[in-house]
Amino acid sequence: MTAVEDPRPEVAGGTDGPDSSVTFALTVDGTAHEVTARWDESLLTVLRDRLGVRGPKTGCAHGRCGACAVKADLGDGGHVLCSCLVPAATAAGGTVETIASIGGPDGALSDVQEAFLAEGAVQCGICTSGFVTAATELLDTNPDPTRTEIEAALYGNLCRCTGYGRIVAAVETAARTRRGDA
Numbered sequence: 001m002t003a004v005e006d007p008r009p010e011v012a013g014g015t016d017g018p019d020s021s022v023t024f025a026l027t028v029d030g031t032a033h034e035v036t037a038r039w040d041e042s043l044l045t046v047l048r049d050r051l052g053v054r055g056p057k058t059g060c061a062h063g064r065c066g067a068c069a070v071k072a073d074l075g076d077g078g079h080v081l082c083s084c085l086v087p088a089a090t091a092a093g094g095t096v097e098t099i100a101s102i103g104g105p106d107g108a109l110s111d112v113q114e115a116f117l118a119e120g121a122v123q124c125g126i127c128t129s130g131f132v133t134a135a136t137e138l139l140d141t142n143p144d145p146t147r148t149e150i151e152a153a154l155y156g157n158l159c160r161c162t163g164y165g166r167i168v169a170a171v172e173t174a175a176r177t178r179r180g181d182a
C-alpha cells in the first residue's frame with residue numbers, strides 16, 4: 001500500500017491521553033486565532049467557550065438538530081456542517097463562517113434574516129442561526145428552489161417552536177426577493 005501524506009497543517013500537541021491539548025490556527029468570521037483546546041473537544045465548544053463566538057447554538061450536541069451549523073472550509077472547499085460533530089483539531093488551519101458572517105458588517109440583517117422576521121419564523125431563536133445558515137447556503141447555490149428542495153436543504157435542522165411552515169415560507173420569500181420577484 002502506498003503511504004498517503006496527510007494534507008492537514010501541523011497541529012502542536014499530542015493525542016495520547018484524555019487531557020492532551022492541541023494548538024492550531026483557525027480563522028473565524030475573518031479573524032485569525034491561535035487556539036489551544038483539548039484534543040477531543042468539538043469545534044462548537046471551541047467557538048462558543050474558547051473564542052466567545054455565540055452565534056452557533058448548542059442544541060443536541062449529537063448532530064441531530066442543526067443548531068450549531070456553520071459554514072466551514074476545512075481544506076475541502078467549504079460547506080455547511082454541524083460544528084458539534086467536528087473534532088477541534090480537525091479544523092486546524094481552517095476557515096469558519098458563522099451567522100455573524102451572513103449579515104452586513106454593520107450589523108445589518110441579510111435578506112434571509114429579514115425574511116425570517118417578516119414571516120414570523122422565529123420564536124425562541126435557538127434554531128434560527130442554523131436555519132439561516134442552511135437556507136443561505138441553499139439560496140447561494142440554487143436561487144430558485146422548489147418547496148421540496150427547500151425542505152430537503154433544511155432536513156437536518158429542527159425547530160420545536162414555530163412549526164416548519166413559516167420557516168419554509170421565509171426561504172421562499174428570500175428567494176423571491178433575491179430574484180427580484182417580490
Ligand code: FES
Pocket residue numbers: 057058059060061062063064065066067068069082083084085
Ligand atoms: S448541536 Fe450540533 S446538531 Fe445539534
Ligand code: FES
Pocket residue numbers: 121122123124125126127128158159160161162
Ligand atoms: S424558534 Fe425555538 S426551536 Fe425554533
